[in-house]
Amino acid sequence: MSTPLSKLGTAALAVFGAIAFGVVALNRGETVNAIWLVIAAVCTYLIAYRIYGIFIAKYVISVDGNRQTPAVRYNDGLDYVPTNKYVLFGHHFAAIAGAGPLVGPVLAAQMGYLPGTLWILLGVVFAGAVQDFLVLMISTRRDGRSLGDIIRSEMGGPAGAVALVGVLLIMIIIVAILALVVVKALAGSPWGTFTVISTLPTAIIMGIYCRFIRPGHVGEMSVIGFVLLMAGLYFGQVISQSPDLAPLFTYDGKTLAIAIMIYGFVASVLPVWFLLAPRDYLTTFLKIGTIVALAIGIVFVMPDLKMPTITKFVDGTGPVFSGSWFPFLFITIACGAVSGFHALISSGTTPKMLESETQGTFIGYGGMLMESFVAIMAMIAASVIDPGVYFAMNSPAGLIGGDAVNAASVISSWGFVVTPDMLTQVAADVGEKTILSRAGGAPTLAVGMAHIFSGFLGGKALMGFWYHFAILFEALFILTTVDAGTRVARFMIQDMVGVVVPSFKATKSWTNNIIGSALSVAAWGYFLYAGVTDPLGGINTLWPLFGISNQMLAGIALIMCTVVLFKMKRGKVAWVPMFPAAWLLICTMDAGLQKVFSSDVKIGFFSHGAKFQAALEQNQILAPAKTLDQMSQIVMNDRVDGVMAAAFVLVVICMLVAGVIAVIKARGNPNVSTHEIGAQPGTVANA
Amino acid sequence: MLEEFRAFVQGVKQTGRLMVGVPDYDNYVRHRQTTHPDLPVMTYEEFFIERQNSRYGIGDGKFIRCC
Numbered sequence: 001m002s003t004p005l006s007k008l009g010t011a012a013l014a015v016f017g018a019i020a021f022g023v024v025a026l027n028r029g030e031t032v033n034a035i036w037l038v039i040a041a042v043c044t045y046l047i048a049y050r051i052y053g054i055f056i057a058k059y060v061i062s063v064d065g066n067r068q069t070p071a072v073r074y075n076d077g078l079d080y081v082p083t084n085k086y087v088l089f090g091h092h093f094a095a096i097a098g099a100g101p102l103v104g105p106v107l108a109a110q111m112g113y114l115p116g117t118l119w120i121l122l123g124v125v126f127a128g129a130v131q132d133f134l135v136l137m138i139s140t141r142r143d144g145r146s147l148g149d150i151i152r153s154e155m156g157g158p159a160g161a162v163a164l165v166g167v168l169l170i171m172i173i174i175v176a177i178l179a180l181v182v183v184k185a186l187a188g189s190p191w192g193t194f195t196v197i198s199t200l201p202t203a204i205i206m207g208i209y210c211r212f213i214r215p216g217h218v219g220e221m222s223v224i225g226f227v228l229l230m231a232g233l234y235f236g237q238v239i240s241q242s243p244d245l246a247p248l249f250t251y252d253g254k255t256l257a258i259a260i261m262i263y264g265f266v267a268s269v270l271p272v273w274f275l276l277a278p279r280d281y282l283t284t285f286l287k288i289g290t291i292v293a294l295a296i297g298i299v300f301v302m303p304d305l306k307m308p309t310i311t312k313f314v315d316g317t318g319p320v321f322s323g324s325w326f327p328f329l330f331i332t333i334a335c336g337a338v339s340g341f342h343a344l345i346s347s348g349t350t351p352k353m354l355e356s357e358t359q360g361t362f363i364g365y366g367g368m369l370m371e372s373f374v375a376i377m378a379m380i381a382a383s384v385i386d387p388g389v390y391f392a393m394n395s396p397a398g399l400i401g402g403d404a405v406n407a408a409s410v411i412s413s414w415g416f417v418v419t420p421d422m423l424t425q426v427a428a429d430v431g432e433k434t435i436l437s438r439a440g441g442a443p444t445l446a447v448g449m450a451h452i453f454s455g456f457l458g459g460k461a462l463m464g465f466w467y468h469f470a471i472l473f474e475a476l477f478i479l480t481t482v483d484a485g486t487r488v489a490r491f492m493i494q495d496m497v498g499v500v501v502p503s504f505k506a507t508k509s510w511t512n513n514i515i516g517s518a519l520s521v522a523a524w525g526y527f528l529y530a531g532v533t534d535p536l537g538g539i540n541t542l543w544p545l546f547g548i549s550n551q552m553l554a555g556i557a558l559i560m561c562t563v564v565l566f567k568m569k570r571g572k573v574a575w576v577p578m579f580p581a582a583w584l585l586i587c588t589m590d591a592g593l594q595k596v597f598s599s600d601v602k603i604g605f606f607s608h609g610a611k612f613q614a615a616l617e618q619n620q621i622l623a624p625a626k627t628l629d630q631m632s633q634i635v636m637n638d639r640v641d642g643v644m645a646a647a648f649v650l651v652v653i654c655m656l657v658a659g660v661i662a663v664i665k666a667r668g669n670p671n672v673s674t675h676e677i678g679a680q681p682g683t684v685a686n687a
Numbered sequence: 688m689l690e691e692f693r694a695f696v697q698g699v700k701q702t703g704r705l706m707v708g709v710p711d712y713d714n715y716v717r718h719r720q721t722t723h724p725d726l727p728v729m730t731y732e733e734f735f736i737e738r739q740n741s742r743y744g745i746g747d748g749k750f751i752r753c754c
Contacts, residue, residue, distance in 0.1 A: 075722075077715030078738065083705070090702035098753040146749075216735030218704060272743035273736075280743070280751065281707045288706070341753045348750055349708075484752075487745040 017043025100335030123337025336375025340553025381448030388418025
């Protein structure tokens with residue numbers, strides 16, 4: 001690492017990266033090419049990996065190639081398998097890369113591309129990749145145990161229990177918000193709706209093929225699935241153009257929300273090979289393929305960024321999400337900068353397959369850098385479309401109205417000049433009736449991707465195809481998460497209720513599964529339905545809750561890493577996880593407290609509820625509610641959302657207290673007080 | 688050159704399979720033969736079904752992937 005040549009290489013990267021940053025950040029008035037953003041990001045990653053990643057490996061966690069990993073110790077060819085580092089990198093990346101890094105940056109683009117990009121890069125280097133790497137190593141040295149388990153044993157039972165409640169709340173919010181993204185993309189879109197519905201029979205055919213006809217032939221099954229998907233995409237267009245068939249697949253948000261709830265319930269009680277597994281195969285390969293294609297597309301097409309570097313909306317008056325850049329930018333972009341959910345993956349299957357500790361840096365730190373690059377590409381996709389179109393797609397209908405003329409005049413008054421013709425033209429290009437108020441990231445990303453892909457394949461004629469391909473890709477992905485998330489939440493509910501009613505713990509019982517799934521669907525379904533009927537379009541209200549919860553989990557994971565380092569008597573380098581933990585706690589607490597206490601009705605849940613309550617008492621109806629029933633619904637939703645935000649803040653405070661107590665105890669103890677497995681280098685531990 | 692290309696294709700295949708939770712079958716067979724020569728070895732079909740059930744049988748601390 002420290003040969004003169006590699007030092008020279010790092011220095012060259014630094015110079016190159018600095019030039020790219022200069023172009024990206026200092027350019028005023030002229031459009032910047034997206035390629036500069038790519039160069040700045042890649043240079044940042046390479047330098048960070050070579051300096052900070054290696055520093056953490058050497059001096060913070062001290063990876064030791066002689067220490068046995070669980071994969072070697074328990075090698076069974078199944079769960080514990082020493083795996084080639086590139087193969088494992090692929091596995092780990094496929095597990096951490098989700099829809100999150102594609103959505104957050106799109107929403108954050110309302111502040112311009114620079115603030116979000118800076119947070120994605122700084123966040124991943126100092127927080128996200130650090131968390132993933134440290135959790136991976138800590139879990140590897142504890143037989144690949146899960147995050148909840150490690151928190152329980154390192155910080156005590158109560159801390160473990162609080163963390164588990166936190167994880168359950170996150171699961172509920174994640175499933176609700178992702179389902180909402182799908183609803184927003186499919187409402188009133190027969191092409192998209194038909195294509196997504198057609199994935200159900202596709203998945204069932206694949207499931208039966210791979211389980212019974214040709215068991216285990218994943219490749220063949222994937223080809224069949226891909227062909228059927230493309231057929232669905234093609235016939236979706238045919239149907240959308242047919243005046244007789246199109247109405248059969250045109251639904252409003254409420255109907256779609258209920259349909260997704262029914263789907264989530266049914267899918268989660270069916271055997272896994274029927275829907276979940278084949279869908280997961282398809283989404284995994286489609287996701288990797290799309291990410292690679294997007295990267296090639298950006299490099300090949302080299303689109304210009306049309307979004308300004310910074311917009312006036314950094315002050316918190318933006319239409320896409322409310323609140324000023326601090327703390328809300330850091331909440332809006334979670335995955336891609338730092339995602340607490342990764343702590344669950346890094347303490348899942350990956351540590352059981354690590355061949356040697358020395359590969360941890362590449363897989364843990366490097367894997368997260370790769371994920372961050374996906375977020376940068378999402379930011380680029382959102383910034384290559386015209387800002388006026390971007391705001392038309394992402395602003396709530398309550399602000400810009402339902403028709404192109406009104407929307408264009410409102411958005412132009414914000415300083416983003418756009419004509420009604422432009423808005424109807426984009427909709428026509430992608431084969432939709434309207435693109436207004438399609439918040440949630442997926443449609444904007446789809447337009448951006450269609451813009452990039454059509455630049456080298458098919459031109460404008462294929463815009464509609466690429467747009468619906470991107471919608472299909474996100475929807476497929478999210479529906480798999482809905483199924484899996486419902487199962488995870490069900491399991492956790494069964495586990496928690498099982499403490500009181502032991503018979504409820506039996507996960508093989510059909511009755512238990514049906515009750516558990518119903519409870520799980522009811523929980524996320526509530527938030528989904530509230531989001532669909534929300535006057536501000538749902539995403540505006542619910543995305544901050546998701547961001548707060550995800551960052552909160554990252555804070556918890558980093559607190560755990562800090563505690564473990566103090567217990568290892570490495571307090572001197574504990575700042576490495578402590579600094580990002582403190583930052584995340586400040587952001588989540590500030591955002592959470594604002595969501596609870598702010599008197600600004602755009603930000604505070606309770607103040608918004610109080611405003612509607614006051615009007616309700618005088619029998620007044622405030623827009624966008626149309627009836628008194630809707631008024632009380634809004635009041636109720638505000639209260640539930642407020643309680644949820646308060647619960648997250650409370651979880652954070654509990655974990656902080658538990659962390660501080662554990663650190664004080666560890667510092668008072670002159671000895672190493674954590675238990676690592678296989679600590680003596682070179683010795684063979686007993687299995 | 689050809690050898691290297693073959694190894695690369697093999698690696699891509701393995702990565703693709705592991706992404707959906709199916710580890711290398713040949714490696715499993717080798718492992719069983721060297722460490723437990725007296726015990727039966729699952730056929731590829733059995734192996735696949737066992738892995739599928741294990742990956743998607745969601746339980747404590749098991750998250751197949753991120754949001």
